[in-house]
Amino acid sequence: MPHLKRFSVILWMNTLLIIIFSACNNNTSQNKKNDTVPVVSLKDKTIQGSFNSKLDVFFDSSRLTQFLEAYPKLEPYKKDLDSFYYKRKFAFAWYDKNGLIEPAANLFNRIQNISDEGLQDTFPYIHEFIYLMKNNGMDSLNKPSPFTDFMLTSQYFIYARNVWQGIDEKQSISLDWLLPRKKVSYNELLDSLVSGKDILDNAPVYIQYGRLRSFLKKYKDIQAKGGWPQIIPEKKVYKLGDSSATVTALRNHLSITEDLLENNNSSIFDSALFKGLVHYQERLGLTMDGAAGPAVFREMNIPVEKRIEQIIVNMERSRWVPVNLQSNYIIVNIPEYKLHVYENNKHVWDMNVVVGQPAHKTVIFNGEIKYVVFSPYWNVPPGIMRNEVMPGIQKNSNYLANHNMEWNGGNVRQKPGPNNSLGLVKFLFPNSFDIYLHDTPAKSLFGESSRAFSHGCIRLSDAEKMADYLLRNDTTWSKKSIYTAMHSGKVKFVTLKNPEPVFIAYFTAWVTADGILNFRNDVYKRDTRLASTILKSPQK
Numbered sequence: 158m159p160h161l162k163r164f165s166v167i168l169w170m171n172t173l174l175i176i177i178f179s180a181c182n183n184n185t186s187q188n189k190k191n192d193t194v195p196v197v198s199l200k201d202k203t204i205q206g207s208f209n210s211k212l213d214v215f216f217d218s219s220r221l222t223q224f225l226e227a228y229p230k231l232e233p234y235k236k237d238l239d240s241f242y243y244k245r246k247f248a249f250a251w252y253d254k255n256g257l258i259e260p261a262a263n264l265f266n267r268i269q270n271i272s273d274e275g276l277q278d279t280f281p282y283i284h285e286f287i288y289l290m291k292n293n294g295m296d297s298l299n300k301p302s303p304f305t306d307f308m309l310t311s312q313y314f315i316y317a318r319n320v321w322q323g324i325d326e327k328q329s330i331s332l333d334w335l336l337p338r339k340k341v342s343y344n345e346l347l348d349s350l351v352s353g354k355d356i357l358d359n360a361p362v363y364i365q366y367g368r369l370r371s372f373l374k375k376y377k378d379i380q381a382k383g384g385w386p387q388i389i390p391e392k393k394v395y396k397l398g399d400s401s402a403t404v405t406a407l408r409n410h411l412s413i414t415e416d417l418l419e420n421n422n423s424s425i426f427d428s429a430l431f432k433g434l435v436h437y438q439e440r441l442g443l444t445m446d447g448a449a450g451p452a453v454f455r456e457m458n459i460p461v462e463k464r465i466e467q468i469i470v471n472m473e474r475s476r477w478v479p480v481n482l483q484s485n486y487i488i489v490n491i492p493e494y495k496l497h498v499y500e501n502n503k504h505v506w507d508m509n510v511v512v513g514q515p516a517h518k519t520v521i522f523n524g525e526i527k528y529v530v531f532s533p534y535w536n537v538p539p540g541i542m543r544n545e546v547m548p549g550i551q552k553n554s555n556y557l558a559n560h561n562m563e564w565n566g567g568n569v570r571q572k573p574g575p576n577n578s579l580g581l582v583k584f585l586f587p588n589s590f591d592i593y594l595h596d597t598p599a600k601s602l603f604g605e606s607s608r609a610f611s612h613g614c615i616r617l618s619d620a621e622k623m624a625d626y627l628l629r630n631d632t633t634w635s636k637k638s639i640y641t642a643m644h645s646g647k648v649k650f651v652t653l654k655n656p657e658p659v660f661i662a663y664f665t666a667w668v669t670a671d672g673i674l675n676f677r678n679d680v681y682k683r684d685t686r687l688a689s690t691i692l693k694s695p696q697k
Contacts, residue, residue: 215246215247215248215249216247216248216249216301216303216306217247217303218242218247220303220304220307221238221239221242221303221307224303224304224307224308225238227304228281228282228285228308228311230281230282231281231282231311234311234314237314238307238310238311241310242310249301249303249306250306250309250310251294251305251306251309251310252294252301252306256293256294256295256301257290257293257294257305261290261294261309262290264309264312264313264316265286265290265309265312267316268280268283268286268312268316269283269287271316271320273370273373273374274319274320274370274472275369275370275373275468275469275472275473275691276319276320276691277691280312280315280316281315282308285308286308286312289302289304289305289308290305294306320476321476322476322477323473323476323477365471365475365478365664365667365668366472366475366476368667368668368672369468369471369472369475369666369667369668370472371668372468372668372674373465373468373469373472376461376464376465376468377465379413379461380461380462380465384460384461384462385409385410385413385414385457385461386406386409387458388403388406388407388410388454388457388458389403390403390449390454391403393450393451394448394449394450395407395426395448395449395450396426396447396448396449397426397427397428397431397447398425398426399425399426400424400425400426401424401426402424403449404423404424404425404426404430405422405423405424407426407430407434407449407453407457408420408421408422408423408430408433409422410457411430411433411434411437414437416433416434416436416437416440417429417430417432417433417436418433431447432447434447434448434449434453435447437453438453440673440674440675440676441456441675441676441677442493442494442606442675442676442677442678443456443606444606452606456676464676466684466688467665467666467676467679467684468666469688469691470665470666470684470687470688470691471664471665471666471667473687473691474663474664474687484500484501484502485499485500485501485657485658486499486657486658486659486660487499487526487657487658487659487660488659488660488662489510489512489519489615489659489660489661489662490662490663490664491512491519491521491661491662491663491680491681492663492664492665492677492678492679492680492681493664493675493677494509494510494511494512494607494608494609495507495508495509495510496508496509496510496594496615496617498626506622508617508618508619508622508623509603509608509618510608510615510616510617510618511597511599511602511603511608511609511610511611511615511616512608512609512611512615512680513609513611513612513613513614514609514610514611514612515609515680515681515682517611517612517613518613518681519592519611519613519614519615519661520590520592520613520661521661521662521663522588522590522592522661523658523659523660523661524586524587524588524658524659525586525656525657525658525659526584526585526586526594526627526653526656526657526658526659527585527586527587527652527653527656528584528585528650528651528652528653529582529583529584529585529624529627529628529650529651529653530582530583530584530585530648530649530650530651531581531582531624531639531642531643531645531648531649531651532573532574532581532582532642532643532644532645532646532647532648532649533573533577533579533582533583533595533648534565534570534571534572534573534577534648535570535571535577535578535579536565536568536570537562537568537569537570537571538591538612540612541612542568542569546562546569557569561574561576561577573645573646573647573648574646575598575644576598577598578597578598579595579596579597580595580596580597580598580616580620581596581620581621581643581644582595582596582620582621582623582624582642582643583595583596584620584623584624584627586656586659590613591613592613592614592615592661593614593615594614594615594616594617594620594623594659595614595615595616595617595620596616596617596620596621596643597616597617597620599616600618602616603618607678607680609680615661621639621640621643624639624643625639627653627657628651628653630654630655631653631654634651663681663683664677665677665678665679665683665684
């Protein structure tokens with residue numbers, strides 16, 4: 158197993174999506190949302206982390222060699238085990254004079270129930286571990302067992318690797334996750350163990366992980382009870398006042414998913430069902446019209462097993478995210494089609510966005526917005542030049558003039574103006590993917606529930622508001638001067654005095670601060686690939 162490098166978190170990325178998830182401005186009458194997310198780490202009370210820091214029970218160092226000979230699959234941990242126990246002067250870590258300390262039983266319980274973490278039950282030597290833990294880990298002479306202590310330490314390393322960090326960084330990069338990964342260091346982990354710090358009680362996991370973990374259990378309980386039945390509607394749309402067996406099926410589904418708090422089993426589409434359906438539509442990212450149409454039935458007919466997989470996949474992504482957050486940042490969650498702005502780690506506002514089509518995926522990465530460009534030119538990309546512009550010129554000699562375009566050397570660009578494809582302003586954060594945020598004249602697309610229409614860049618529903626925000630601390634700019642620059646028809650570059658961090662992320666499931674589980678469509682089919690990787694990857 159590759160060594161983990163640093164247990165400390167990369168501060169600037171410390172953002173992510175605390176971001177996205179608690180940021181959703183859900184405001185139905187049924188649930189009041191709280192968009193402010195505390196900067197906290199996951200605290201799991203089932204595991205206390207006070208290791209035995211007293212060096213009062215010792216063993217012969219040769220027993221560690223014997224242990225690794227008996228359990229060769231743990232040989233990759235030899236260096237770490239040697240370092241850990243050498244610092245302890247070969248004293249037991251998981252025992253005191255009265256036997257196993259409480260963290261040993263807690264860790265053992267967590268590993269026995271590792272499926273609760275969205276992982277497979279494939280930890281090495283689990284049956285041998287169970288055997289060693291019998292009789293409170295004491296040997297036949299009722300003395301502390303060195304092998305049990307070594308096994309606990311080894312399993313702790315495995316647990317930390319899989320639960321707190323996730324799949325190897327190379328694998329996540331192969332899945333197009335180009336945001337910086339959280340780093341975990343065995344050295345610091347070992348030092349923390351030696352010093353008795355409460356690592357287990359203060360798990361280094363992004364807050365979304367614990368929230369999703371709680372819903373994983375709920376959805377597994379739903380699965381154990383048979384899940385939810387498929388709904389075959391008798392007509393296309395159901396609204397207030399309709400009466401049908403399908404309405405009863407809708408009511409039952411919303412009761413199972415807790416969108417409807419009370420189920421009266423009525424076949425009449427009443428106001429209570431309307432409110433429950435609006436709540437369901439909101440957390441699924443559907444049009445919140447309180448009517449059950451094809452989109453609603455499509456989502457409801459997704460089996461609970463697929464929802465469980467979706468939760469597990471996003472738990473894995475949460476393992477990659479650093480725990481702490483920096484102060485100010487902008488987040489775009491691609492499947493949500495939303496941009497979120499945070500100040501001092503508090504959600505300030507958000508807006509709808511349009512992202513790349515599946516054929517022109519918006520890249521998952523981060524950068525800093527450094528420039529605002531008012532009344533921009535649009536330099537036509539080679540693909541659009543080849544597939545659209547040149548054929549247009551061949552068919553119509555006035556094509557360029559009709560589209561407010563002109564030749565610029567050997568290339569074509571669109572001149573500034575209200576019909577410019579970039580709108581009236583763009584926001585640049587230099588990157589090798591040529592992706593940026595920009596205005597657009599195609600405002601009608603922001604009313605769609607699914608908004609993957611661009612060639613990769615991110616279109617903003619309110620670009621003027623973004624310009625106002627980015628220049629809020631620059632006294633040379635006002636709302637009036639920003640509006641004037643946007644409509645001047647002359648290009649103007651502005652360099653931001655304080656570049657703004659921006660993160661482009663991909664989460665299809667998250668839980669808001671007030672405990673509302675959200676799902677979104679896997680627009681780029683990334684969940685399936687990641688699920689396959691997790692299922693194929695044995696615990697290390």
